[in-house]
Amino acid sequence: MAKTENRAETAAVKKAGCAVIGYGGMGGWHTRHLLESDVGYLCGIYDIDPAKGELARSNGIRSYASEKELLDDPEISVVTIATPNDCHAEIAVRALRAGKNVISEKPVTMNSRELDRVIAVAEETGKLFTVHQNRRWDCDYLMMKEAYHRADFGKIFCVESRIQGSRGVPGDWRSQKAHGGGMIFDWGVHLIDQMFGIIDDRRLLKVGCRCENVTGAETDEGFKLDMIFEGDVVGHIEVGTHHFIQMPRFYLAGTAGSAIIGDWRDRARCLCIKEWTEGEVKPVVTAAGMTKTMAPRAEDTLREFYIERPDPDVHDFYRNFIAATRGEAEQIVTHKQMRRVMRVMESAFMSDRAGSLIPFGE
Numbered sequence: 001m002a003k004t005e006n007r008a009e010t011a012a013v014k015k016a017g018c019a020v021i022g023y024g025g026m027g028g029w030h031t032r033h034l035l036e037s038d039v040g041y042l043c044g045i046y047d048i049d050p051a052k053g054e055l056a057r058s059n060g061i062r063s064y065a066s067e068k069e070l071l072d073d074p075e076i077s078v079v080t081i082a083t084p085n086d087c088h089a090e091i092a093v094r095a096l097r098a099g100k101n102v103i104s105e106k107p108v109t110m111n112s113r114e115l116d117r118v119i120a121v122a123e124e125t126g127k128l129f130t131v132h133q134n135r136r137w138d139c140d141y142l143m144m145k146e147a148y149h150r151a152d153f154g155k156i157f158c159v160e161s162r163i164q165g166s167r168g169v170p171g172d173w174r175s176q177k178a179h180g181g182g183m184i185f186d187w188g189v190h191l192i193d194q195m196f197g198i199i200d201d202r203r204l205l206k207v208g209c210r211c212e213n214v215t216g217a218e219t220d221e222g223f224k225l226d227m228i229f230e231g232d233v234v235g236h237i238e239v240g241t242h243h244f245i246q247m248p249r250f251y252l253a254g255t256a257g258s259a260i261i262g263d264w265r266d267r268a269r270c271l272c273i274k275e276w277t278e279g280e281v282k283p284v285v286t287a288a289g290m291t292k293t294m295a296p297r298a299e300d301t302l303r304e305f306y307i308e309r310p311d312p313d314v315h316d317f318y319r320n321f322i323a324a325t326r327g328e329a330e331q332i333v334t335h336k337q338m339r340r341v342m343r344v345m346e347s348a349f350m351s352d353r354a355g356s357l358i359p360f361g362e
């Protein structure tokens, strides 16, 4: 039996009918996710490329003949859009107008103007609209959020977040401006959203960004972004695609301690002050000079501990959204948050062009 034909059983447990538009890498992820979901079931997919429709059928998944046929199916309550970035807004508007609740892949749209238009249609139709900010369920992010809120680190003045690969920008639509390519839209959108989730007690005041165009690609191949919050707390984000050795995934610095997460598999290592008085500092001497300022502290003046990896469940994204469509929960990823992340990305591009910091009024 085809995987998408098992509807009677799913209807009994009141799962919501879901469909995915775009059956590429991430569309495949959503379909697999929905086949395991305890709140939604997969009605089928639509992809503009007939070969993808064929692939879906070979995987036991219904492939609708057109977007219209999918949107006309009354069994579908939630539509997930997993196409390249430049078609999110248009498909979202059509799906909302067809009476569907919509999850868009990230970046939600190409710019604030498009986003405002989609939100207006969601308000007009009374349907829900959100973006798939799945990386709010990443362990490394959740550990850094916990570290930021602990008292151990004194006055925290910077949080650094990095993702670095060595394969350049993928040669598909991600390398083309017209399709919304580039790393600010690809990874930046996640890391900016996460930074707001970590530094959630301060207003963002300024944004400064420099994009990397290492090989002369059409889009940014990476970037270095500073989000300057009130109280001079800096959220620093770096994404790079030409790094054969990776810097730590997260680093946090405060006046009384630091925390570091090496990579996705690590727990957070924290090193905080136990005793300020050190006695005589032993300098580090190299052949070319000496330093006391940068010499490591004596080990017995420090306290080391770890923040253990939590056990988040990314199914909570769909659980929340489907509960919200029934009026049983507030949508976790809100329109306000979507607009704010979009405005930071726009300010980042502006800052790169202007070579200066861009004020950010919240």
Ligand SMILES: NC(=O)c1ccc[n+]([C@@H]2O[C@H](COP(=O)([O-])OP(=O)(O)OC[C@H]3O[C@@H](n4cnc5c(N)ncnc54)[C@H](O)[C@@H]3O)[C@@H](O)[C@H]2O)c1
Residues within 6 Å of the ligand: 021, 022, 023, 024, 025, 026, 027, 046, 047, 048, 049, 052, 081, 082, 083, 084, 085, 087, 105, 106, 107, 132, 134, 172, 173, 186
């Ligand atoms: N949240 C995440 O973790 C995550 C990860 C990867 C990608 N994404 C996002 O998912 C989206 C898709 O990325 P991908 O890596 O799957 O791309 P992809 O190129 O692998 O797949 C895109 C699919 O969309 C289809 N398509 C294009 N235009 C269409 C249209 N008008 N109607 C129907 N189908 C259409 C293509 O034929 C293709 O099969 C992007 O927005 C991307 O940013 C999110």
